[in-house]
Amino acid sequence: MKRVTLRRRTALLSGVAALAAPAVLRAQSDPIKIATLTPLTGAGGPYGPVMAKVAASVVDEVNAAGGVLGRRIQLTSEDDQTNPDAGVRAARKLIDVDKVAAIMGTWASSVTTAVAPLCWESKTFLCTVSGADSITQLPHQGFLVRTQPNSTLQVARSGTFMLSLGAKKIYTMIPQTPFTQTTFDLMGKLVAKAGATHQGLIYDDKKTTYRTEVDQVLRSNPDMIFAAGYTPDTIILLKDLYRAGFKGKIIGFGYAINQKLVDQIGQPEVVEGVYAYSPSPDEGSKAYERVKKATGLANPDPYTCQVYDHVNLVLMAIAQGKAATGVGIKDNIRAVAQGGGTAVDNAVDGLKAIAAGQKVDYSGASGPCDFDDKGDIIDCKFRYDQIKGGKFTLVKIG
Amino acid sequence: MLNYLLFIATIGSIYGLLALSLNLIWGGAGMVNLGLAGFFAVGAYASALATTDAHLPIVAGWILALAAGGLAGLVVTLSTTRLREDYLAIVTLGFAEVVRLVAANEVWLTRGTDGISGIPGPWKALLGSDFNAVYLLIVLTILALVFLLMRRIDRSPYGRVLRAIREDAQVAQVAGKPVLRFKAEAFALSAGIAGLAGALYGHFTSYIAPDLFLPLITVYVFLAVAGGGTGRPAGALIGAYLLMVLLESARFLVELVPVISAVQRAALKELIIAVALILVLRLAPGGLLSERVPAAPRLPMEGKS
Numbered sequence: 155m156k157r158v159t160l161r162r163r164t165a166l167l168s169g170v171a172a173l174a175a176p177a178v179l180r181a182q183s184d185p186i187k188i189a190t191l192t193p194l195t196g197a198g199g200p201y202g203p204v205m206a207k208v209a210a211s212v213v214d215e216v217n218a219a220g221g222v223l224g225r226r227i228q229l230t231s232e233d234d235q236t237n238p239d240a241g242v243r244a245a246r247k248l249i250d251v252d253k254v255a256a257i258m259g260t261w262a263s264s265v266t267t268a269v270a271p272l273c274w275e276s277k278t279f280l281c282t283v284s285g286a287d288s289i290t291q292l293p294h295q296g297f298l299v300r301t302q303p304n305s306t307l308q309v310a311r312s313g314t315f316m317l318s319l320g321a322k323k324i325y326t327m328i329p330q331t332p333f334t335q336t337t338f339d340l341m342g343k344l345v346a347k348a349g350a351t352h353q354g355l356i357y358d359d360k361k362t363t364y365r366t367e368v369d370q371v372l373r374s375n376p377d378m379i380f381a382a383g384y385t386p387d388t389i390i391l392l393k394d395l396y397r398a399g400f401k402g403k404i405i406g407f408g409y410a411i412n413q414k415l416v417d418q419i420g421q422p423e424v425v426e427g428v429y430a431y432s433p434s435p436d437e438g439s440k441a442y443e444r445v446k447k448a449t450g451l452a453n454p455d456p457y458t459c460q461v462y463d464h465v466n467l468v469l470m471a472i473a474q475g476k477a478a479t480g481v482g483i484k485d486n487i488r489a490v491a492q493g494g495g496t497a498v499d500n501a502v503d504g505l506k507a508i509a510a511g512q513k514v515d516y517s518g519a520s521g522p523c524d525f526d527d528k529g530d531i532i533d534c535k536f537r538y539d540q541i542k543g544g545k546f547t548l549v550k551i552g
Numbered sequence: 553m554l555n556y557l558l559f560i561a562t563i564g565s566i567y568g569l570l571a572l573s574l575n576l577i578w579g580g581a582g583m584v585n586l587g588l589a590g591f592f593a594v595g596a597y598a599s600a601l602a603t604t605d606a607h608l609p610i611v612a613g614w615i616l617a618l619a620a621g622g623l624a625g626l627v628v629t630l631s632t633t634r635l636r637e638d639y640l641a642i643v644t645l646g647f648a649e650v651v652r653l654v655a656a657n658e659v660w661l662t663r664g665t666d667g668i669s670g671i672p673g674p675w676k677a678l679l680g681s682d683f684n685a686v687y688l689l690i691v692l693t694i695l696a697l698v699f700l701l702m703r704r705i706d707r708s709p710y711g712r713v714l715r716a717i718r719e720d721a722q723v724a725q726v727a728g729k730p731v732l733r734f735k736a737e738a739f740a741l742s743a744g745i746a747g748l749a750g751a752l753y754g755h756f757t758s759y760i761a762p763d764l765f766l767p768l769i770t771v772y773v774f775l776a777v778a779g780g781g782t783g784r785p786a787g788a789l790i791g792a793y794l795l796m797v798l799l800e801s802a803r804f805l806v807e808l809v810p811v812i813s814a815v816q817r818a819a820l821k822e823l824i825i826a827v828a829l830i831l832v833l834r835l836a837p838g839g840l841l842s843e844r845v846p847a848a849p850r851l852p853m854e855g856k857s
Contacts, residue, residue, distance in 0.1 A: 194818035206814040231814035232803070233821070238667075238764050242757055243563065247803060250556030264763040267669055271758050276555075288666050330656045332666040356657070 185228040186221070186478040188213075188468060189254040190461065191244055191269065196236030197384075198261045200414075204449050205259045205283075205461040206231040211448035212465040212501060219502045222473050229465075234260065238268035245269040249276045255478050258464040260284060261457065263332050273297055279483040281464035283457045286332035290528040296484045299529040301460040301520050303433050305333030306340060311536050312380065312405060312431055313344040319403060319429075321378035324352045325371050327391060328382040329359035337382060359387040368394045381406040385415050396424040408432025408539070409455070413546070422544040433520070434537035434551050435459040441466075441499040441519040456520060463518035466501040467491055470516065473508045490514050492524035492532075558684040562756055564796035565691045568789045569749035570773045571780065572695075572702050575788035577742040579777065579843070580711060581735060582718030584641040587628065588746055588773055590648030593655060593765035595621040595747025596754040600668045601661070603755070610674050614751050621747020624651075625740040633732055636721075648767060656762040667761025671754050691752055695789075698745055702785040707846060714738055715783075715845070779832045781839030790840060798828050 190209045192202035213229040221227055230252050234241035241260070248254050249272060256279040260266040263286035270289070273280040274297040282289065282300045285308065290300060316324055324345055328334050338354045345352040353374060357367050368391070371379065379395065381388050381404055388410045395404065404427075411430035419425055433456050435442050445454045445462050468483055470490040475482035490504065495513030498504040504514045516523055524532045538549040570588060577585050598620035599613035608616070624647075632643050655662045662668070674690065676683050705711045713734055716724040725731050754760045772795060780791020802824045806817045832840070 190814075192814075194815050195822070203813070203815040210814075230807075231817070233814070233818035235818075237766065237768065238759070238761055239769070243560070243800065244803075246556050246559045247800070250559070251553050262763070264665065264667055264761040267667055267761065268757060268759045268764075271669070286666060288669075292669060330665055332664065334664070335659060358653070 185226040186223070186472060187228050187230065187252055187254045188256045188258065188465070189230040189232060189248045189252060190259045191232050191234050191241065191248065191257050191265075192259040192461070193236040193261050193265075194231075194233035196234075198234075198236040201261060201455060201457050202233070202236075202259070204451070204454070204458045205261075208445055208448050208454070208458050208462045209258065209465045212462060212469070216469055216501050216505065219505070222469050222505060223476060223478070225478070227469065230254065234262070234265045234269075236262050236265065238262075238264045241265035242268050242272065245272050249273070249278050255279060255472065255480050256281065256464075256468045256483055258282075258468065259457075259461045263289060267292065270294055270298055273480070277480040277484075279468065279480040279487075281461075281468065283460045287336060288332060290530050294529065296529070297480060299487060299525050301463055301523060301531055302456070303531055303534040305336055307534065308407075308433070308536075309333065309337045309340045310344065313341050315429075315431060315536075315538055316378050316380065316403075316405060317345070317348045317350065319378070321403065322350045323374070323376040324350060324378045324380060325374065325376035326352065326354040326380040326382060327364075327367065327371060328354065328356060328380075329384070329387060330356055341380070357383075357387070357391075359383055361387070362390065364391050364394045365398070367391075368398045368400075372398055372400060377402040379404045381410075383410055385410045385412065385418075389415055389418055392419060392424055392428065403427065403429065405429040405431065408537075411541075412455075413453075416541060416544055416546075422541075425541045425544070428541045429538060429549070430541070430546065431536055431538045432456055434535040435519055436517065436521050436535075437537075437551075439499060439517070439519065441517070444500065445519045454519075459519035463516075463520050463523050466504065466518060467516060467523060469501045470498075470504040470508060470514065473505050474514075488525060491516050492522070555681070555684055558688050560796060560800050562684065562688045562691050563753075564793050565688070565695050566749050566753050566756070567773060567776060567796060568695050568792040569691075569698060569752070570746055570769070571776045571788035571792040572698055572785055573742045573745035573749065574773050574777050575782065575785055576702060576705070576745070577739055578774075579783035579788065580706070580714040580718065581738045583735065583739065584637060585644050585739070585742065586641045586767070586770055587644030587646075587648040587651075588770040589765045589767055590644070590651040591621045591624055591743040591746035592750040592753070592769060593648070593651045593760075593762075594624045594743075594750065596750030596760045596765075597655060597662060597668075598747065599751030600671045600754045600760055603672055604668060604670065610672060610755060613755070614748060617747045617751030618744045619747075621750070622740040622744030624747070625743025626736060628743070629736045629739040633735075645767065645770075648765070648770065652762050652765050655765070662762075665762055667759055667763075668754075669759045671758045671760065673755050673758060687756055691756075694748070694752070698748075699785055699789060706785055710734075775829055777839075779829060779839055781841035781843065783843030784839075784841050787839050787841035787843075794840075798825055 190206050192205040194202045213227045232244040258281040260282045263284040266282045266284040274294045280298045283302045285302045285305045287304050341352045408430045471483045471486040472478045474490050475486035495515045496507045498514045507514050537551045539546040577583050595617035599617040602608045602616050603613040721731050776791035776795040777788045781787025802821045806820045
């Protein structure tokens, strides 16, 4: 019996020691703490790890150049498991235990919406790449910005592009998402104005075949299909459209129709001529080149570019406000992101300029990074690609 | 740090309610309910909609959640009266998925995949940073009440009938027990508690969405009950808290490991949790606290002879 008591006590002690460890580290130095909360596992698993990696590379660069305000930067990377419950628990830990000034990179809209109240209530700054319109409409008191264009903007751009390709009968095939209804409403209005017609169908994104859905859509004989799903369901959808002999044009989001989709389908004729569009990273910019180098990827995705910009902006805002707090970042992020001044594309240069008393204006890997009052991105370029012979070829950027 | 511990304790207590709910139906009556996440969702949505759209007081939302969960439980048992074991498990799993899909697709009612944000918390504005502590007290009080009720049931003739049904429903029937009524009542009560847990969760974090109610929650609660001890309320409760301690302390343990990348850390965390659960089930297959079946009361006849 006594042995058991001892064992329990040891277990308890080691548990307490594990919990207390960050406090011990905190006493040794006084670094500035920031965090990424990206999906390292779950549905967002393909994106989150690279995002965490590029954030670490920015922190390493800045630390090598002497840190911010003479303090070292300490980055913590947590996993939101692409799940709001796990995301909230991880955020609570980052806010209350690590006491970070900013959380960056939340990906799924549901995770961002769940984490946002914790952030604004505890005055922690949140940078996100989620697209749902509702996110910036939350009462976030300025503690949130997003670098991803909201779904209204994305859908409007795709509609304009489809019409420019001469589409007369557009059919949208989309799973249930926060932007499904917005997509239908917007496309309906946009397309009607141009004298074309639009119809929509919602499908279940966990199904293994879409033959009935495809049959239903083809009955009305559309000349353009907007396949607005994610990669796994779009793979099945494109195959079923090909089998059904659809001869019109197809367009989808770049995050779904990517090289991985082409490789997994494995038959170039299925995807021949399919269009993909996405918020364009600022290709050719120095910041974009640095993201390429840090990740070792030839075409880093938009989310990775955006997280690179989050870290740079947050660090410069801390220097600008001379305060490593969420409030300091909230009050100063627009001062370093927009409004003219010395043009910079990385935090190391920006921090030097700020130390020299200059006003800076950051443009990063994802674009100019200017925010409106609600935290939405103001200007964003899109790129349109077409698959030819299994390869993505650029149609236009604009 | 304190706020974080309060937060984790509250979530742990809500998992505790779910574990008590599952223990009643699985440990008690032997019915496998894989639809726990569904009842959790029904309660969360009932209370969230009642307090945001209909502006009812929060307590009314909680009572409504209890009732909605119970009603859903009743519907599920009465429509599956002929199913047992694996078949019941499959139907309940299906039920949970149906609830999630309805929540995602009936946008007019549930706001779809956007979820419902801004769910009010009791005296949240007034309490400020003390909210977490007060809410934990509320949840603990409810948990204590439910726990006492469960222990009462466990030791009462009612609990013995449930156990008899678990061991052999036919024998219980022959002994003159209305098996269906017992099953339906127990299932409805269990589902009602899960619904109440959902409501407590929603008003605590202020946001619910269909993504929250994936089968993962059900799996966690099954692990908690299996690890803590099936058939004993205290075991289920301890299992739920241990699970939460395990999930969260793994976070800090992996931070102590140097050089590995963020992804490897996330994978290592999952690995630690899996190994710990395997060890518990290997070393204590009946759970940490195994079921205590009280001796049958002596019949008065025996004493006389």
